[in-house]
Amino acid sequence: MTTMWRNLPLPTHAPRRATDEAYLASVVSDLASVRPEQPWLLQALIRLQLELGWLSPQALDLLSKASGQSQGEIRGVIDFYGFLTTQPPKAYRLLLSNNLTDQWLGQGNNFDRLSSLNNLDLAYTSCTGLCDQGPAGLINGLPLTRLNDQRCQQVAETIQASVPVSDWPGEWFQVTETIQQSGPLLELRPKPGELLASCLAMGVEAFMAELKTSGLQGRGGAGFSTWKKWDSCRSETAPTKYLVCNADEGEPGTFKDRLLLAEYADLLIAGMTIGAWATGANQGFIYLRGEYLFLFSSLRAALKRHQTAGLLGQNILGVAGFDFDIDIHLGAGAYVCGEESALIESLESKRGIPRLRPPYPISRGYLNQPTLVNNVETFCAISHLVSGGAAAFKNLGHEGSAGTKLHSVSGDCAKPGIYECALGTPVSDLLTLAGAETAKAVQVGGPSGQLILAGDFDTRLSFTSLSSGGSIMVVGPQRDLFDLPANFGAFFAQESCGFCTPCRVGSQLISGALGRIKSGQGSGRDLETITELVQLNTYASHCGLGHTLGHPFQQLMALQPGAITGKLTADDGPRFSLQAATDEARELAGNRP
Amino acid sequence: MTSERAFTLDDTEVEFEPGDSLLTAALASDRYIPHLCAHPDFSPHGSCRVCLVEVDGHNRPACTTAAQPGMTIRSDIEPINVMRRQLLQLLFVEGNHFCPSCEQSGQCQLQATVYTVGMTDLHYPPLGPRRELDASHPDLLLDRDRCIGCELCVKASSEVDQKHIFSLGGRGTHTQLIVNSEHNQLGETDMTPDDRAAHICPVGVILFKTGNYAQPTGQRLYDQQPISAIGNHRAEDVDLPPTP
Ligand SMILES: Cc1cc2nc3c(=O)[nH]c(=O)nc-3n(C[C@H](O)[C@H](O)[C@H](O)COP(=O)(O)O)c2cc1C
Ligand code: SF4
Ligand code: SF4
Numbered sequence: 001m002t003t004m005w006r007n008l009p010l011p012t013h014a015p016r017r018a019t020d021e022a023y024l025a026s027v028v029s030d031l032a033s034v035r036p037e038q039p040w041l042l043q044a045l046i047r048l049q050l051e052l053g054w055l056s057p058q059a060l061d062l063l064s065k066a067s068g069q070s071q072g073e074i075r076g077v078i079d080f081y082g083f084l085t086t087q088p089p090k091a092y093r094l095l096l097s098n099n100l101t102d103q104w105l106g107q108g109n110n111f112d113r114l115s116s117l118n119n120l121d122l123a124y125t126s127c128t129g130l131c132d133q134g135p136a137g138l139i140n141g142l143p144l145t146r147l148n149d150q151r152c153q154q155v156a157e158t159i160q161a162s163v164p165v166s167d168w169p170g171e172w173f174q175v176t177e178t179i180q181q182s183g184p185l186l187e188l189r190p191k192p193g194e195l196l197a198s199c200l201a202m203g204v205e206a207f208m209a210e211l212k213t214s215g216l217q218g219r220g221g222a223g224f225s226t227w228k229k230w231d232s233c234r235s236e237t238a239p240t241k242y243l244v245c246n247a248d249e250g251e252p253g254t255f256k257d258r259l260l261l262a263e264y265a266d267l268l269i270a271g272m273t274i275g276a277w278a279t280g281a282n283q284g285f286i287y288l289r290g291e292y293l294f295l296f297s298s299l300r301a302a303l304k305r306h307q308t309a310g311l312l313g314q315n316i317l318g319v320a321g322f323d324f325d326i327d328i329h330l331g332a333g334a335y336v337c338g339e340e341s342a343l344i345e346s347l348e349s350k351r352g353i354p355r356l357r358p359p360y361p362i363s364r365g366y367l368n369q370p371t372l373v374n375n376v377e378t379f380c381a382i383s384h385l386v387s388g389g390a391a392a393f394k395n396l397g398h399e400g401s402a403g404t405k406l407h408s409v410s411g412d413c414a415k416p417g418i419y420e421c422a423l424g425t426p427v428s429d430l431l432t433l434a435g436a437e438t439a440k441a442v443q444v445g446g447p448s449g450q451l452i453l454a455g456d457f458d459t460r461l462s463f464t465s466l467s468s469g470g471s472i473m474v475v476g477p478q479r480d481l482f483d484l485p486a487n488f489g490a491f492f493a494q495e496s497c498g499f500c501t502p503c504r505v506g507s508q509l510i511s512g513a514l515g516r517i518k519s520g521q522g523s524g525r526d527l528e529t530i531t532e533l534v535q536l537n538t539y540a541s542h543c544g545l546g547h548t549l550g551h552p553f554q555q556l557m558a559l560q561p562g563a564i565t566g567k568l569t570a571d572d573g574p575r576f577s578l579q580a581a582t583d584e585a586r587e588l589a590g591n592r593p
Numbered sequence: 594m595t596s597e598r599a600f601t602l603d604d605t606e607v608e609f610e611p612g613d614s615l616l617t618a619a620l621a622s623d624r625y626i627p628h629l630c631a632h633p634d635f636s637p638h639g640s641c642r643v644c645l646v647e648v649d650g651h652n653r654p655a656c657t658t659a660a661q662p663g664m665t666i667r668s669d670i671e672p673i674n675v676m677r678r679q680l681l682q683l684l685f686v687e688g689n690h691f692c693p694s695c696e697q698s699g700q701c702q703l704q705a706t707v708y709t710v711g712m713t714d715l716h717y718p719p720l721g722p723r724r725e726l727d728a729s730h731p732d733l734l735l736d737r738d739r740c741i742g743c744e745l746c747v748k749a750s751s752e753v754d755q756k757h758i759f760s761l762g763g764r765g766t767h768t769q770l771i772v773n774s775e776h777n778q779l780g781e782t783d784m785t786p787d788d789r790a791a792h793i794c795p796v797g798v799i800l801f802k803t804g805n806y807a808q809p810t811g812q813r814l815y816d817q818q819p820i821s822a823i824g825n826h827r828a829e830d831v832d833l834p835p836t837p
Contacts, residue, residue, distance in 0.1 A: 072774050073773045075777065080764040496765045497764060498766060501643075508720060
């Protein structure tokens with residue numbers, strides 16, 4: 001692995017350095033020299049952001065000279081990513097997770113409490129993947145968990161007293177991995193190199209036949225046949241092929257990849273290396289979402305262990321010409337970068353705009369070369385199936401959905417955490433295990449997934465009946481079902497990449513109308529707006545984000561229309577709010593509403 | 594008899610060349626499909642979605658869909674036109690498109706398309722953008738509030754002018770036109786009024802500072818003939834800078 005992040009510092013926000021040109025120049029030349037042939041700009045921006053707390057004019061100037069890209073263009077990239085900023089920082093920057101589960105645990109009160117601190121930049125960010133230990137947030141890039149009233153008060157006082165983040169109590173940053181139910185994948189603890197060696201012994205043809213028999217489908221959400229993808233990659237003849245692990249885990253309510261990255265890195269690396277061997281990929285990347293910065297060091301250490309043991313690098317396991325290495329690339333707060341072609345754009349240091357397809361990444365991806373992208377759990381499932389054999393793997397599943405699936409369970413349940421279940425397990429079984437028998441609904445697969453009401457809890461979690469990327473948010477009997485489309489609507493509006501008209505503009509209008517309905521000011525016209533624009537996005541948008549952004553609304557409308565229509569005001573008149581129309585004037589005049 | 598290289602577009606046959614998109618082939622046979630971000634000289638973009646058509650029952654943008662023999666394409670049908678009107682309405686409420694006060698009125702492809710497709714009101718609440726106006730260049734002006742993100746200026750400047758002056762930056766509804774210079778100012782670049790990029794904008798973002806009213810509104814290109822009859826890119830030919 002390269003050492004681009006040689007000494008990733010704890011973000012301290014030392015604004016003094018933002019103008020220290022000699023220091024900046026050394027960082028930039030360091031970054032630019034590591035892999036000059038690969039686009040390095042975004043990784044440099046992320047590192048400088050972490051070190052400085054912002055991207056200062058001096059930093060931009062140096063980056064511009066080193067990269068040959070203009071400052072304007074670099075700013076355009078910065079503005080795409082939620083965690084990067086050109087605004088001079090305050091001492092602290094706290095991003096509070098705005099997922100539904102965080103909100104249910106009192107995040108709104110946290111926001112109000114913290115918003116008056118003048119040495120704090122406070123904002124919401126999309127789900128931070130800490131739903132089982134929320135409300136959560138990121139302080140100067142690092143996770144804060146379990147921000148209950150009391151903890152939030154302590155945080156407020158600590159910020160007010162200007163205590164540096166490095167001196168905050170360690171337990172505030174504690175991320176706990178809770179395995180509530182393990183299965184064959186989570187119980188797998190192979191010796192380093194063991195699985196890869198057994199593949200080498202088997203030979204590629206036999207391995208590919210096993211993979212085909214296993215029926216493994218991608219765990220990232222879409223359920224595409226892993227064998228088909230690997231087989232196409234194999235048949236690509238380009239001399240350089242890339243293999244990418246999608247560790248962007250952005251779908252709200254999902255945190256199972258977090259567990260795998262934190263505690264099962266060996267399974268992941270083994271799966272990736274087997275993939276490289278089977279398909280002929282020469283270079284691997286783990287695209288790690290910026291929210292999971294705290295996993296960076298342990299992942300890097302795991303990669304180092306593999307390099308030292310001859311399991312990564314050149315002539316792996318002594319096989320001449322079997323060269324493969326893995327680099328970690330960080331994301332910086334953009335959900336759409338989980339979409340594989342947007343992810344590749346981001347690897348190329350660009351804004352994460354999903355590409356036009358065809359060509360598909362498998363034939364032309366990173367730097368226009370064949371690129372295989374799989375989810376973290378898919379690579380781990382490779383390890384699982386190699387360990388026990390394809391037949392056993394297949395037997396675990398249900399009606400063509402093979403193997404087990406990790407579910408991240410959060411929301412209104414007694415036992416949040418990770419559950420490994422055979423594919424085909426009914427929702428009700430999972431809810432019983434999680435102590436959520438009284439649930440009135442679950443949101444399966446995140447905002448872009450499926451709402452299931454209590455009457456349908458016998459539905460099986462499998463690729464054919466109810467597919468999920470691993471997010472299960474439990475809705476307790478006390479909740480208002482309208483919270484779901486309202487929160488998810490704001491999420492999509494926040495995360496739309498902005499490329500295509502229906503999603504870029506439509507998501508804003510939909511979210512606005514949902515917000516009005518939630519606050520009791522929505523009319524029939526708002527309902528009409530949402531209905532039209534949801535349909536338009538299903539038919540006319542460019543990528544999966546737009547295609548699915550209307551699901552939460554459509555499903556609730558189909559399953560329990562009263563939860564929506566019951567909130568409408570009878571008044572169908574013009575959508576004019578005197579308050580909203582005069583907010584700006586009042587603010588300019590210094591009279592806050 | 595059906596030709597080997599033909600598809601049907603609204604019940605009549607359209608022939609195509611290998612590599613053609615549906616839009617390219619249709620326009621080559623003088624069959625108009627409304628569009629904004631596509632341009633014959635540049636690779637298809639696929640962002641505006643106005644060229645949406647029904648391809649064998651599925652909705653697809655005509656600009657990015659490869660023509661295949663025997664396809665059945667429906668374009669001028671009510672469900673598709675309804676969606677086109679909605680897309681145009683979205684573009685209108687997102688930006689600041691108050692046509693009567695716009696220099697580009699009468700030679701704007703967005704405005705002309707709206708007339709042809711029959712959009713008659715905004716329908717949605719305006720979002721009121723507040724993007725920076727750039728008057729730093731001696732001859733040219735950027736009114737970013739009208740940008741539809743088609744990237745034609747980006748492509749024209751880098752591929753034709755070899756200057757690489759524009760890019761898009763930001764995310765979501767905050768996506769903005771960026772000038773690739775130190776302070777994001779057009780005046781810092783070597784852009785000139787005869788650059789291709791100065792003429793390519795389908796709306797009224799990249800404007801000349803003078804001469805905009807040499808030809809009165811009401812007598813301009815699309816005031817005389819609909820865009821469906823004369824096509825999109827004739828507009829480029831008419832907004833030449835005034836002769837000094
Ligand atoms: C908007 C959007 C976001 C996505 N986010 C993720 C993600 O965070 N993680 C992931 O593995 N796949 C995500 N995907 C799916 C990927 O595009 C891709 O299908 C997946 O990484 C393939 O891996 P698999 O075959 O192993 O599932 C997303 C797709 C879309 C449209
Ligand atoms: S659907 Fe949304 S996220 Fe996808 S390309 Fe269009 S604007 Fe971007
Ligand atoms: S300025 Fe004009 S040409 Fe450039 S992206 Fe915007 S609308 Fe397109």
